Amino acid sequence: MDLAQPKDGKPASFATKLVCGMVAGGIGAIAGTPAEVALIRMTSDGRLPPEKRRGYKNAFDALNRILKEEGIATWWKGCTPTVMRAMVLNAAQLGCYSQAKQVLIKTGFFKDNIISHSIASLVSGFICTAVSIPIDITKTRLQTMSVVNGVPQYSGVFDVVNKTLKSEGILSFWKGFTPYFLRLGPHTIFTFIFLEKLNKWTIGSSMK
Numbered sequence: 001m002d003l004a005q006p007k008d009g010k011p012a013s014f015a016t017k018l019v020c021g022m023v024a025g026g027i028g029a030i031a032g033t034p035a036e037v038a039l040i041r042m043t044s045d046g047r048l049p050p051e052k053r054r055g056y057k058n059a060f061d062a063l064n065r066i067l068k069e070e071g072i073a074t075w076w077k078g079c080t081p082t083v084m085r086a087m088v089l090n091a092a093q094l095g096c097y098s099q100a101k102q103v104l105i106k107t108g109f110f111k112d113n114i115i116s117h118s119i120a121s122l123v124s125g126f127i128c129t130a131v132s133i134p135i136d137i138t139k140t141r142l143q144t145m146s147v148v149n150g151v152p153q154y155s156g157v158f159d160v161v162n163k164t165l166k167s168e169g170i171l172s173f174w175k176g177f178t179p180y181f182l183r184l185g186p187h188t189i190f191t192f193i194f195l196e197k198l199n200k201w202t203i204g205s206s207m208k
Helices: 014-047 059-070 072-076 079-106 114-143 159-168 169-173 178-203
Strands: none
Touching: 014 059, 014 072, 014 079, 014 114, 059 072, 059 114, 079 114, 079 169, 079 178, 114 159, 114 169, 114 178
């Protein structure tokens, strides 16, 4: 984020912050998709009928068997929604936090301290939850879909969205909002508090 700051010392624009978050999230998601696929399959295995359970021993066994049984392309199954989710999540998380903190400090009621960091993080976590949970639901359904007689349950991201809208309605994309926020909110708060402290210890300034 600091590299994207204007040379005149002014804070980076909100659009720049969003782009920085999107790029970072997208690159990280592409690298992490194989592990994501293994994780989702392992955690959802117990919900399958006994005859359909894969019974992976661990993450490495899951990755190895997926490679041998289904091909390397399966490591990136659901990569598109995973990357979309990460780009949206990171853009909202980084961009909204930095912008919220900037707005709070400009009011004159807050200083650049743990209080403004915590409030800005909470705002960021709430927005992150609202914008990312529909993509997360779509991604999870795509990565855990069943295949019957060689025909997959969904043909792609848009098919998941279309079928879910028709059968469950638009609000189904925000199912589990509260537990999702209760997980993401504290995670976002502690992430940015520690990041701010780390920045001050290493480069002597906070995030802009």
